[in-house]
Structure formats: C-alpha cells, structure tokens
Amino acid sequence: MVSMKGxxxxxxxxxxxxIIEFVGGKSNINSLVHCATRLRFSLKDTKKADKAALENLPSVMSVVNSGGQYQVVIGNKVPDYYAAIQTLADLNEDTPKTERKLSFNYVFEVISGAFSPLIPAMAGSGMIKAILTILVEMKVLADTSSTYLVLSAAxxxxxxxxxxxxxxxxxxKIGGNMYVxxxxxxxxLEPSFTGMIGQDKLDFLGIQLNVVDYATTIFPIFVAVFIYSFVDKLLRKIIFRDLQLFAVPMFSLMIMVPLTALLFGPFGTVIGNGLSQGVMWLIGKSALLSGIVLGGGMPFMVMFGLHWGFSPITLENLTVMGGDPIEGMAVAAVFAQIGIAIGFYLKSKKHSKMKALAGPLALTGLFAGVTEPIVYGLxxxxxxxxxxxxxSGAIGGAICGVTGVTMNAYVFHNIFSIPVYTPKIGYFxxxxxxxxxGAVLTYFFGVKEDEMVDFLPDTDRGEDDFQEPVVDRSPSSEQLVETVVYAPLAGxxxxxxxxxxDVFSSEIAGKGVAIIPDSDEVVAPFDGTVVAIFPSKHxxxxxxxNGGELLIxxxxxTVNLNGEFFETKVAMGDTIRQGQTLLTFDREKIAAAGYAMTSPVILTDAQSMKDMMIINEEEQVTSKSKLFLVGEKLEGTI
Known part of the structure; x- marks a missing residue:
C-alpha cells in the first residue's frame, strides 16, 4: 500500500x-534554479517550450519568459518539483554551460541564478536577526551574552x-569548477589575508597591494568569477587532459587569488560603492518620487524577475550604511499585494472558490512575505x-520614502520582520x-460583474438539480436556455x-467526459462557431x-505530433452546423506513435460548467447521440 508521502x-x-517535456525536453535545459515560488530554467531554445501546455498543468500558476530565464511559477511546493526535475533531467553542477552574449538579460540571469539558491539561507538568517532584535529590545536577552553571540553567529x-x-x-551559473x-x-576571508587589512607598504611580487575587508561584499567576487570562467576554459584547452584534475584548479587559484587581491577586488569594490551611491543620490534628490516608483513598480519588476538587480545594492547598503532605503520603500509593494488578497477574501461569499484561494494567499504574504502567488494567481x-x-504600492512607498524608512537586515517583508525597519512610525x-x-480599492473596484463566478458559493448540481427551460417570455425576464451537446466522436x-x-482528470481545464473513438472524424456537436484551432490541429x-464554450x-x-496525422476541415471563425465534419485524423497511426486516443470533450466556461447535466457516460455513442445538456441564463427573450 502506497503511503500518502509516496x-x-x-x-x-x-x-x-x-514540465520537462513542455520546456522542450531535458536536452533543451542548460540549467535550473529556483526561488521561493518559481522554477527558473535557462533554455537553449525558448521556442521549443510550450507555454500554453505548461500553464494548463495543475501545478503551474503562470509562465514568464524574462531576464534570460524561462520562469515557471509553482508556488510553495517549488522545492519538491525542483528536486524531482533535477533527478529526472540529470541536472547537476556538471551540466554543460552554453556560450552566452553579454547583455542586459544575461546580467539579470546571472544575478538571479547566483542569489536564488541562497535565498532560503538568507531569509532564515534574516529572521533570526529580527528575533534577536525583539529579544534585546524587550530585555529578554543581552547582546553581550554567550547565547546571543551564538545565535548572532547563525x-x-x-x-x-x-x-x-x-x-x-x-x-x-557562469562556468568553471564551482568549488574553485x-x-x-x-x-x-582567510585569516592570514585579513590580517594584512590596514597595513602599509604591502606588495605581491613587487606590485603594490592594498588589502581591504571583503566580508559581506558582492561585486568583487562577481568580477573575479566572471574572469575565472575564461581562465578555466583557457587552461582546459592548453593543459594535457590527464593532468587537468589538479593542474587546472592549481593554476586557476595561483592566477585568480592574486589578481583578485590586486585588481578585481578593489575594482569590484569601486563598482559596488558607485552603484550604491548612485541610487542613494537619486533617493536623496526626491524621496517622494523614489518611493512612488519603487512602491508602485516593484510588483511589475517581480513579474519579470528584474527585482534581483537591487539585491547587490541592498546588501552593499546594509554593509556600508547599516540600512537600506530601497527595500524600506519597496516593502509597501508587498503589503499592497497582501491588501489585494484581503480585499478579495472580504468580497467573496462563503464556500466560494475565491474565499478558499484568497485567504491562504493573504496569510502566506503576511507570515512568509511571499507574494508571487498573489501576483500570478490574482x-x-x-x-x-x-x-x-x-x-496602493505607490501610496505606501511615497510615505516610507518621505519618512526615511530603511531596512536594517536582509529579510523577507512580513510581520515577523517588523523590528528591522526604522523609523517604526513611518513604516507602520x-x-x-x-x-x-489595496484592500479597499480591490473590494470596490477589483472585479467586473461578469467575472464574479468564483466569488459566489460553489454549488455543484446533480441531475436532479438541473433546471428545465423557463417558458416566461416577457422582455425583462431572466431565462434558462438549454443547449443539447451531441457526441462529436463515435466511440x-x-x-x-x-x-x-491530471489537467483533464482533475477537471481544472473544464468539466465533461472523454470518448475513446472508433472512427476518424470529429463532427460539430451543436450549431455555433469555431473559436479556436490549435496549430497542432489536435x-x-x-x-x-447560446454561448456555451466547448473544447474537443x-x-x-498529441500536441507533440505537430499536426501530423490530423487534417482540419474548418477555419477560425467559421459558422458550423450540428453534424458537420470539423476535422479528421488517423487514429491507427497516432496509436502506433505511442499516444493514447482517449479524447476529452469538456466545457470550458464557468457558467456552462455550473449548469450542465451529463446524459451518456460509460456507453457507446454516435454523432447522433446526446452527450450532455447545458443550461445558460440569459436576459431578455429567447
């Protein structure tokens, strides 16, 4: 018996x-990392990825191709999918890297790929800082006690x-031996090296050496590793293969450590200080405008993965200044998104789909600071x-900017991290x-009337609950129009x-039945129009x-066949009559190619799904057989 965990x-x-199949197969994957909610693929060819198929998967909230990454939004379960894909696709630190051109997208891809694996450790460490701050302020723990020092080390x-x-x-991410x-x-950070900090008249082979403190720094190692990736490739070309195991790392370290100390380290430090000072200069010019931009624009940067560009500057500010005003303003964007989830929760009725969705999303944002599910789900x-x-974010960001709010430790923005923000009044x-x-605007203006289906109680109807057509024909009456859906396939x-x-069996894509065909023809199940023909013709x-939407x-x-063995007989927008041939296929060749012929026939619009009644299930049908009935409420006369 298989356990629940199994x-x-x-x-x-x-x-x-x-997921591997829909991103183009494991041969199309250069590398994979993940953050709190997203699988971040680096693909050889993004054109091979099937975005529509990915978004149809039950586990996938959305797909974003940005910043040089193909981002598949999963939610809180992303580590489980990441681990499974790593194993199934044979991805590890030895996965070969492809040549990439230096570009804006590539820079953000590298930054994101470098920080993503560290986010759990950084977030956890930041929360310990927040807890220690609370304990010290409440005088529960002295900042000189051994207990404090042990936890501070953590x-x-x-x-x-x-x-x-x-x-x-x-x-x-870039290439080379990751441990080198x-x-x-x-x-x-080695003691003999850090022991030289502050000393005068230092040199390396007669070249003047200026040793600075590189603890907590970002940019020096970015520059050093970028150069090292080229050194590693060069050494592997010129060193005999049998000697590479020790010779490549040996010469790499002998070259890179002195060059980093002499050149790349000081150069990276200058870059980091310059960027930090530049951002601070902009904030100093107009804290109000900076707050509006960061508070209002951060959710959109998150959508495209561009928020990673601020991480090095934030960490630099924390090191140099002890506090970061960028995240001090951007925190407003997180709470604006939480407000949106709360607004939808309050607006939705008891036992509705939105009530069940918005509540957990709001709690995840409040307690964990993870709001990507709100972005992509709502x-x-x-x-x-x-x-x-x-x-909403701009309003909060402007207030935080004007009052000079700073974040004083690297944490996720949530209610547990309140102690690391100053001043408290401006923050609150x-x-x-x-x-x-966010909550008020969402409650009153966040959704159109015709989008309220998920906000109403979810009442599944059985056959006995199905309403018969209303006969009242007065112009103002609301009527129930019944559509008969005939079988589009014989079988x-x-x-x-x-x-x-899973997409079909879980009814995420829609409700209906499936037919195992015994003919090679699809016919129109009702009078209507063609609203979608897939390029793969499957x-x-x-x-x-009467307005009901159906997918066959x-x-x-069979999308993988790319149209082979299929032939369409109609075009997008065509008017169709019940019984008319829509497309043909060769089921024997499709089956021989290894594909199951089970064919779902599903209603895809929410109103039709509420008012459907299946007539035939688990029996043989022809194109003249009634499959199910659909009732739709309309205003006015029939």
Whole structure:
C-alpha cells in the first residue's frame, strides 16, 4: 500500500516529467534554479517550450519568459518539483554551460541564478536577526551574552561569508569548477589575508597591494568569477587532459587569488560603492518620487524577475550604511499585494472558490512575505488589479520614502520582520496605507460583474438539480436556455476522472467526459462557431449559438505530433452546423506513435460548467447521440 508521502512524491514526479517535456525536453535545459515560488530554467531554445501546455498543468500558476530565464511559477511546493526535475533531467553542477552574449538579460540571469539558491539561507538568517532584535529590545536577552553571540553567529554567517557562497553559485551559473569559485571567495576571508587589512607598504611580487575587508561584499567576487570562467576554459584547452584534475584548479587559484587581491577586488569594490551611491543620490534628490516608483513598480519588476538587480545594492547598503532605503520603500509593494488578497477574501461569499484561494494567499504574504502567488494567481488574472497594486504600492512607498524608512537586515517583508525597519512610525503608516488602499480599492473596484463566478458559493448540481427551460417570455425576464451537446466522436464514453492526464482528470481545464473513438472524424456537436484551432490541429474550440464554450481534444499529449496525422476541415471563425465534419485524423497511426486516443470533450466556461447535466457516460455513442445538456441564463427573450 502506497503511503500518502509516496503518493505525493509520485505526483511531483509525474508532473515534473510533463514540465520537462513542455520546456522542450531535458536536452533543451542548460540549467535550473529556483526561488521561493518559481522554477527558473535557462533554455537553449525558448521556442521549443510550450507555454500554453505548461500553464494548463495543475501545478503551474503562470509562465514568464524574462531576464534570460524561462520562469515557471509553482508556488510553495517549488522545492519538491525542483528536486524531482533535477533527478529526472540529470541536472547537476556538471551540466554543460552554453556560450552566452553579454547583455542586459544575461546580467539579470546571472544575478538571479547566483542569489536564488541562497535565498532560503538568507531569509532564515534574516529572521533570526529580527528575533534577536525583539529579544534585546524587550530585555529578554543581552547582546553581550554567550547565547546571543551564538545565535548572532547563525544569523551573520551567510552574510559574512557571502563571497564564498556567491563564488560557488556564480561559478555554477557562469562556468568553471564551482568549488574553485568558492575557494577564490574564501581566500579573501582567510585569516592570514585579513590580517594584512590596514597595513602599509604591502606588495605581491613587487606590485603594490592594498588589502581591504571583503566580508559581506558582492561585486568583487562577481568580477573575479566572471574572469575565472575564461581562465578555466583557457587552461582546459592548453593543459594535457590527464593532468587537468589538479593542474587546472592549481593554476586557476595561483592566477585568480592574486589578481583578485590586486585588481578585481578593489575594482569590484569601486563598482559596488558607485552603484550604491548612485541610487542613494537619486533617493536623496526626491524621496517622494523614489518611493512612488519603487512602491508602485516593484510588483511589475517581480513579474519579470528584474527585482534581483537591487539585491547587490541592498546588501552593499546594509554593509556600508547599516540600512537600506530601497527595500524600506519597496516593502509597501508587498503589503499592497497582501491588501489585494484581503480585499478579495472580504468580497467573496462563503464556500466560494475565491474565499478558499484568497485567504491562504493573504496569510502566506503576511507570515512568509511571499507574494508571487498573489501576483500570478490574482493580479494577472483580474486586470483591474494592475492599476490598483500600482496605486496602493505607490501610496505606501511615497510615505516610507518621505519618512526615511530603511531596512536594517536582509529579510523577507512580513510581520515577523517588523523590528528591522526604522523609523517604526513611518513604516507602520506606509505599509498600513498600502494594505488598506489595496484592500479597499480591490473590494470596490477589483472585479467586473461578469467575472464574479468564483466569488459566489460553489454549488455543484446533480441531475436532479438541473433546471428545465423557463417558458416566461416577457422582455425583462431572466431565462434558462438549454443547449443539447451531441457526441462529436463515435466511440465509448468514459468519465473524465479516468483520463490519464491530471489537467483533464482533475477537471481544472473544464468539466465533461472523454470518448475513446472508433472512427476518424470529429463532427460539430451543436450549431455555433469555431473559436479556436490549435496549430497542432489536435484540438478545436467551439462556441454554441447560446454561448456555451466547448473544447474537443483528440488523444493525450498529441500536441507533440505537430499536426501530423490530423487534417482540419474548418477555419477560425467559421459558422458550423450540428453534424458537420470539423476535422479528421488517423487514429491507427497516432496509436502506433505511442499516444493514447482517449479524447476529452469538456466545457470550458464557468457558467456552462455550473449548469450542465451529463446524459451518456460509460456507453457507446454516435454523432447522433446526446452527450450532455447545458443550461445558460440569459436576459431578455429567447
């Protein structure tokens, strides 16, 4: 008997196989990292990825191609999918890297790839800092006690030794031996090296040497690893293969550590200080405008992964200044998004889908500071929320900017990290305003009337609950128009839950049945129009004259055939009559290619799904057989 844990693992593995397939197969994957909610693929060819197929997977909230990464948004379960894909696709630190041109997208891809694996450690360490701050302020723990010092070491280690960790993650992203990259960073923190800090008249082979403190720094190791990636490739070309095991790392370290100490380290320090001072100069010119831009614009930067560009500057500010005003303003964006989830929770009725969705999303944002599920699950789904999140975040960001709020430790923005922000009054007014504005604007303006289906109680109807057509024909009456959906395929009908595809069997894509065809023809199940024909010709979308929308999907995963063995007989926008041939296919050749012929026939619009009644299930049908009835409420006369 399979345990619940085993079943979950199997589900992750099955869906991970589909994710790998839909990003173009494991041969199309250069590398993979993940953050709190997203799988971040580096693909050889993004054109091979099937975005629509990925977004149809039950586990996938959205797909974004930005910053040189193909980002698949999963949510809180992303580590489980990441682990499964790493195993299934044979991805590891030795995965070969492809040549990349230096570009804006590539820079953000490298920054993101370097920091993403470290986010859990950084977030956890930051939360320890927040807890210690609370304990010291409440005089529960003295900052000179051994207990405090032990916990402080736990919270500071990731930041102090950041050059080592970044040396590893950067090398894995750019190329080279990731542990040699880590040693380059470690050399800058080695006691005999740090012991020379502040000393005069130092040199290396007669070249003047200026040793500075590289603990917690970012840019020096970025520069050093970038150069090291080229040194590693050069050495592997000129050193005999049998000697590479020790010779390449030996010469790499002998070259890179002195060059980093003499040149790349000081150069990286200048870059980091310059960028930090530049951003601070802009903030100094107009804290109000900076707050509006950061508070209102950060959700959109998150959507495209561009927020990673601020991480090095934030860490530099924390090191040099002890506080970072960038995140002190951007925190408002997080609470604006939480406010949106709260607004939807309050607006939705008891037992509705939105009530069940918005509540957990709001709690995840409040307690964990993770708001990507709100962005992809709500904001991008209901377009009215786009200006609302911008306005709410801008209001809070402006207040935080004007009052000079700074974040004094690297943490996720949530209610547990309150102690690391100063001044407290500006912080509370800023994030409170963003949250309240987001909730109020969302409650009153966040959704259109015709989008309220998920906000109403979810009442599944059985056959006995199905309403008969209303006969009242007065102009003002609300009527129920019944549509008969005939079988589009001849064959055996089976319940949708028996389809070996999670998207269909879970009814995420829609409700209906499946047919195992015994003919090679798809016919129109009602009078209406063609609203979608897939390029692969394996599926067709229809709309009835009364408005119900239907999808007919021939076979499972037959999108991979790219139209082979399929031939369409109609075009997009064509008017169709019940019984008319829509497309033909060769089921024998499709089956011989290894694809199951089980063909889902599903209603895809929410109203039709509420008012449907299945007539034929688990029996043989022809194109003249009634499959199910659909009732739709319309205003006015029939």
């Amino acid at each position: 079943k979950k693992r199997m589900r992750y593995e099955e869906e991970s196989k589909k 919270s500071n280690a990731i930041f102090y030794f950041l050059p080592i960790f970044l040396g590893i993650t950067l090398t894995k 990259g880590g040693v380059i960073g470690a050399a800058l 904001i991008l789904r209901y377009k009215r929320l786009l200006p609302i999140v911008a306005i 007014i800023g994030v409170g305003s963003a949250l309240i504005a 055996k009908v089976i319940p949708l839950k028996e389809v070996e595809d 599926a067709i979308g229809l709309k009835s004259s 999907h021939i076979g499972i995963n």
